Each structure stands twice: as structure tokens, then as C-alpha cells.
Amino acid sequence: MSKLPSSRHLPQPSRLRPPGSAMKRLGSDSAITSPEKRSRHSGDADDTGIMSRPQHPGGTRGGRGSLSRSVSMANLNSGVTRNRGMAKRNMANSRIGASTLNLTGRPSNITAASANLVRQGAGAVSRRPGANITNRVNNTQDTDTGPGGDAVTKAKKKRAPWDLKGRLQDMEELVKCSTVERENLLAKFNDYDSRIQSLEEEKQNLNQNLQQSHSTTQANQEQIDALTAKLNEEVRQRSNERQELERNIEELQSKKSSLERRIKMLEADLSSREDELAGLKATVSNLTSVSSGLEAQLSSTKLLLNDRNKRVADLEAETSTQASTITILEKKLLEGETFRRKLHNQVLELKGNIRVFCRVRPLIGEEIKNNGDSSDIHHINFLDERTLELCKGGDVNSSTMSGLKGRGNGHLEFTYDKVFTPCATQTEVFEEISQLVQSALDGYNVCVFAYGQTGSGKTFTMEGCPDSEELEGVITRTVRHVFTSMKELKDKGWTYTVEASFLEIYNETIRDLLVSSKEAKNLTYDIKLVDNKKNDTYVTNLKIVPVLDETQVHQLLRMAQQQRAVAATNMNEHSSRSHSVFRLKLVGENCRTSESCEGTLNLVDLAGSERLKESGSEGARLTETQNINRSLSNLGNVIMALAQKQGHIPYRNSKLTHLLQNSLGGNSKTLMFVNVSPVDLCYSETLNSLRFATKVNQCHIGTAIKQVKK
Ligand SMILES: Nc1ncnc2c1ncn2[C@@H]1O[C@H](COP(=O)(O)OP(=O)(O)OP(=O)(O)O)[C@@H](O)[C@H]1O
Numbered sequence: 001m002s003k004l005p006s007s008r009h010l011p012q013p014s015r016l017r018p019p020g021s022a023m024k025r026l027g028s029d030s031a032i033t034s035p036e037k038r039s040r041h042s043g044d045a046d047d048t049g050i051m052s053r054p055q056h057p058g059g060t061r062g063g064r065g066s067l068s069r070s071v072s073m074a075n076l077n078s079g080v081t082r083n084r085g086m087a088k089r090n091m092a093n094s095r096i097g098a099s100t101l102n103l104t105g106r107p108s109n110i111t112a113a114s115a116n117l118v119r120q121g122a123g124a125v126s127r128r129p130g131a132n133i134t135n136r137v138n139n140t141q142d143t144d145t146g147p148g149g150d151a152v153t154k155a156k157k158k159r160a161p162w163d164l165k166g167r168l169q170d171m172e173e174l175v176k177c178s179t180v181e182r183e184n185l186l187a188k189f190n191d192y193d194s195r196i197q198s199l200e201e202e203k204q205n206l207n208q209n210l211q212q213s214h215s216t217t218q219a220n221q222e223q224i225d226a227l228t229a230k231l232n233e234e235v236r237q238r239s240n241e242r243q244e245l246e247r248n249i250e251e252l253q254s255k256k257s258s259l260e261r262r263i264k265m266l267e268a269d270l271s272s273r274e275d276e277l278a279g280l281k282a283t284v285s286n287l288t289s290v291s292s293g294l295e296a297q298l299s300s301t302k303l304l305l306n307d308r309n310k311r312v313a314d315l316e317a318e319t320s321t322q323a324s325t326i327t328i329l330e331k332k333l334l335e336g337e338t339f340r341r342k343l344h345n346q347v348l349e350l351k352g353n354i355r356v357f358c359r360v361r362p363l364i365g366e367e368i369k370n371n372g373d374s375s376d377i378h379h380i381n382f383l384d385e386r387t388l389e390l391c392k393g394g395d396v397n398s399s400t401m402s403g404l405k406g407r408g409n410g411h412l413e414f415t416y417d418k419v420f421t422p423c424a425t426q427t428e429v430f431e432e433i434s435q436l437v438q439s440a441l442d443g444y445n446v447c448v449f450a451y452g453q454t455g456s457g458k459t460f461t462m463e464g465c466p467d468s469e470e471l472e473g474v475i476t477r478t479v480r481h482v483f484t485s486m487k488e489l490k491d492k493g494w495t496y497t498v499e500a501s502f503l504e505i506y507n508e509t510i511r512d513l514l515v516s517s518k519e520a521k522n523l524t525y526d527i528k529l530v531d532n533k534k535n536d537t538y539v540t541n542l543k544i545v546p547v548l549d550e551t552q553v554h555q556l557l558r559m560a561q562q563q564r565a566v567a568a569t570n571m572n573e574h575s576s577r578s579h580s581v582f583r584l585k586l587v588g589e590n591c592r593t594s595e596s597c598e599g600t601l602n603l604v605d606l607a608g609s610e611r612l613k614e615s616g617s618e619g620a621r622l623t624e625t626q627n628i629n630r631s632l633s634n635l636g637n638v639i640m641a642l643a644q645k646q647g648h649i650p651y652r653n654s655k656l657t658h659l660l661q662n663s664l665g666g667n668s669k670t671l672m673f674v675n676v677s678p679v680d681l682c683y684s685e686t687l688n689s690l691r692f693a694t695k696v697n698q699c700h701i702g703t704a705i706k707q708v709k710k
Helices: 019-030 034-040 057-103 106-125 129-143 148-158 164-351 365-370 394-400 426-441 456-464 476-491 549-565 571-576 621-641 655-659 680-699
Strands: 354-360 381-383 386-389 405-408 411-415 418-420 444-450 493-506 510-511 526-527 537-539 545-547 578-590 594-606 668-676
Touching: 164 456, 354 426, 354 456, 354 680, 381 621, 386 510, 386 680, 411 680, 418 426, 426 444, 426 476, 426 594, 426 668, 444 456, 444 680, 456 594, 456 668, 476 493, 476 594, 493 655, 510 571, 510 655, 537 655, 545 549, 549 578, 578 621, 578 655, 621 655, 621 680, 668 680
Parallel strands: 354 418, 354 668, 444 594, 444 668
Antiparallel strands: 381 386, 386 411, 405 411, 493 510, 493 545, 493 578, 526 537, 578 594
């Protein structure tokens, strides 16, 4: 956008004075425009600068002087007018030029041109007005043509100095010409004036235009400023945006680089995946071939499946038939179970309701040394599973004992239901009595007791070594067998409750082994009949513990052992001198058959038998021995009475027989272990025990009766 000139460059109205005013000033300065002034300044040629001739003294001279002055004035007027006309023309020209230039948008040139013209015009007048007038007069005289051309031509003819008239005529003609010229000039002046006025108007218009342009320029400037500010703001925003964009570019570049890295990784991954894919494709092709094979197999399998489904349908039909058969068979099984129990009982009856097992323990420890470092037992021969032979050189009389067979020479044979050699294991021993345990579950009273001299192996047989499973005794194995059988019988509808008690009889006094001596301090334990008509007995105040599993029973056994240890200063002696009775009461119910049963299992470790003569006991020991022998002898008597079916069975003669009344009578199955020591020195006690066992073995107690729960 081109910058418009400021107002100060435009021509100032004061400088462009109207021609009238310039002329006025010119007139006033030169003092020649008005006749008054001309007359007033007629002698002041110096003021005007016109070279006037020196006046001659006298009138003529004065006349000539005034004429010259008139001519000079006319010339002057003419020159001034001409000069002023030139000036005006110049000014008009300059104004025209200025307006033209102004119209073309270059007013500065106008101002300069008009100023120059004014200066030139003014200068032309002001510098040498007199000279100009003179020249003009002279020139006019020489060249002017016009209305007075002839007169001038005539005037050109040099008049004689005396021809004043002619000269006056010339002058008059000249004045006339000047007047005409002046009028012409005035017309021109007026013409110029009107032109100036029009130019003034034009100038005013131009000024208005200029002002409008100025205001437009200002508006434009404001707009420009606003636009500039906007532009700056825009530039700032663009700069911010650019910075933002640069940051974005940086971020994008970093992202790009990270993406490039990721692309590389992905490319690597892709290539590995491609490899994997290739492998998978190979696998897929393999699998496809396998699949086609499998499909073929599947179709054949489907065919097979159809056949099988058919077969399944057949089998289901068969199964339903079999299910009904199973129901029938289960019924038969239950009947069979009942029958088995009967048969089992009959077998035991055939075996005898009281049976005797003989067990000879091995030599142990010092006994082997004393036996010449040999475990061979010299005085006992095992003839078969049920017979052993006792022999001692010189003891011929023994063979004559009643009921005993022998080969003579001190050889005595003893036959029992079973003879266990020293090599017999605890397991083998228990297998033989497990059927009795089964009888207890079937609802019979069972009594297993161990009889024998001290140290013959009674406790080993009944309790065993609790720390070794292999050496577990009858009690532990019985408990396990009971709970195992209970589980098996559960499938046949039987559920059982088990109660345990454990007591000892020492010097004919009952002691509860399942309570501490502190707890049992003020308690008395008496044996009483449950029902006077029957032989069921119970012990008052005795602790009966319901047991749910084998572990619980083992805890009771350990507690009983501790009680026996606390009760004695010498445990072995105390335990040897008392009878211990472990009792399990088994109550069963069958929900299917509505059967019920109640059996009692007594496991008795008797006190060691001892012959008074041979023991040489005295004092308390003697009393103990007497009590033991009395109870053991009474046990024999009861058994004998039962065998002889006597009317009175002396159960009450000892606590032991009284307690075991129901388990020894006709309503029970009894098994007696006769434990034998292998030591030679124990021969007499062994013989005594074997004789006692023989007596028992010869007894037929009667038929055991199944106990039905009341
Ligand atoms: N069959 C056997 N095998 C190995 N050792 C046995 C056997 N029987 C008994 N014994 C051992 O013989 C020793 C005496 O046995 P045990 O204490 O059982 O005799 P006991 O008849 O109970 O004596 P007591 O009447 O004094 O109680 C024990 O050390 C025992 O371990």
C-alpha cells in the first residue's frame, strides 16, 4: 500500500493566495496601480526602482519630466500588468498543473510548482520593476502592433525633438494601446480569476477529497493497525502453534522411533511367528492327515458305537434283570448271613464252647545262656498242632496222672484245641481267636483269658508290645478286628455301639483302671446282677466309656497301664499279682432285617499261678498268692461244675468268677490260653498249668445262646 503524503506536504492555503490578494500586495508595494499613488510617488523613483530622468528646472523640463513620468508610469503599468499577468498565468498554469498533478496523486509537485511560480512572478515584479517597465516601453515602441499599430509605426519615425505634438500623439497612441492592452489584460485577468476561482473550488474539492482520503487513510491506518495487531496476534498464535507443532513433531518423532523399534521387534516376532506358523502348518498338515485317519476311525467307531449302544441297551435290560436278581440275592445274602452266624455258632459249639489254646513262649535272654546258648527246649516236644509232650527224666509218676497220656519214661502228652510253638507269631495266634471276636459281634458273650505261671507269656499274648505293630497282642488286634468287622457289617445293615471298661482284681478287690486313684477314692466297686433271673453282671461305679474308633481304645489301654504302674512300687510284680479284665460291650442293630444283638467280649490277663510250697511266699506275698490261687482254683471249680452240669455253680466264691459269670456259663464262648514257660526249672509249674488246662478242655459248658438286645 503506497503511503499517502501527509497534510504538511500539501500546499498551504496561505501560500496559495488568490491572485487578487497577490495583486493587491504587488500594487501596494509598487504604489503604481492607483492614480493617486502614482501622483503621490511621482518624485520617488528610488522607491519604485524606475530609472527616471532627472527633471530639468523649469516648466518644460517639468513638463517633459511629467510626460516621461507618465510614459514611465504607463510602461510601468503596462509592465506591471504584464508581469502580473505573467505571474497570474504562471500561477494559473501552476495551479492547473497542481490540480492536474493533484488529480494524478502528486500534490507535492503542485505545491513546489506553485511556490516557484509565485516566487518567479513576485520576483519579476519586485526585482526590477522599473527596468521591466522601461524595457516594455522600449519594446512596445519597437515591436508592438495592435489597434495603435499605425501610430506606433509612425511613432517609430523619429520625431524631432521639437515635435512635441507628434511625440504627444505617439504617447497618446501608446497610452491608448496600453489601455487596450490593459483591458485585454484585465479581461485575461478576470478570466484567470474565474479560472482561479474554479481552481479554488477544485482545490476545495480536492481538499475535501484529501480529507476524505485522509480519514480513509486514518480508517485504513486503524484498520491496518488492527490488522497489524491481529496479524501480530495471529503471528504469535502461529508461533505458539508452530512451537506446539514442533513439540508434537518431536513427540511424534520419538513415537515414530519407538514405533520403529517396536516394528522391528514385531517384525522379528513376526518372522519367528512365521517360522512357528510354518511349523504349525506342518503340524496341521500332519494333524490333518491324522485327523482324516481319525475321521475314518471315527466313522468306524461310530458304527462300532451303534453296535455298542445296542449292546448297552441289551446290557441295561440285562442289568435291570440282574438288579432284581441282586435284590433277591441280597435278601438271600442276609438270610445267608443269618445262616452263616448259625453255622459259625454251630462250628464253635462243635469245637466246644470252652476251648483251650496252649502257647509255649521261646527262651529269652539269660534263659538261652542257661540253656547252653541254645534256644532249644529240651523238656517239651510238639507232636502236632494240637499236642505237645512234656518230658522230664525220672519223673515216671507224672505219667500216671489222670487223663494224661504218655510214652512212659516221664513223657506226658497234652492235647488242646491248638498248640502254639515258640515260633508262633502274634498274628497266627490272633487268627485262631478272630472267630470268637466275630461271635461277640454276632451277639454272643465271649471270654478269652490267659492262664499260666508268672513269666510264662500271658501279658505278652494279651497285650503284646504296644510300640510294635507286629508284636501287638490279642486286645489290640481284637479292637481293630471289631471296628473293621463293624464297617463290613454296615453294608449288611448292621450298626454298632461300642462301650469299654477296664478293671483289675487285686487281692479280691476291684479297681477301675480308667479313672485315677484320686477319682476312685471314695468309690466302691461291687459286682451285681443286672437281672436276678439271668447271669448278667455289672460293677457298680465302674467307668463305661463309649468308643468310636480304634485309636480311642488304644488311649484307654495306655491309661490302664499307667494306673497299674502308679498302683505298684514294682509294676511287674503288681501286674503279675492281679487279674486284669478288659471288657467291650457291642450292641448291634440291623435296619434292614430289624435284628439286634448284644455281645460282650472279655479279655482277661490272669494273675500268675504259683504253688505255695514252691514259691515260699510269706506275709503279704503269701496273702497275694493265696488269693490268686483261690480265685484260680475257684475258676477251675466253676468250669468243672459247669462241665458236670452241677446245680450250683460256685461263681461267687471269687470276684473273678463272679464277674465272669455270664461269660463262663452256658451262655458264652470261652477260650483259655494256657501259657507255658520253656525254662526247665519251671517244669512243675508247667505241668500244673497243663493239667489245669486239660481239665478245662475236658469241660463241655453247653450251648451258647445269642444275646438279643432287650
Ligand atoms: N511268645 C513270646 N515271644 C517272645 N517273648 C515272649 C513271648 N511270650 C513272653 N515273652 C517274654 O517273656 C517275658 C515274660 O512274659 P510276660 O510278662 O508276658 O509273662 P506273664 O505271664 O504275663 O508274667 P506275669 O504273670 O508276671 O505277668 C516278657 O519279657 C515277654 O516279653
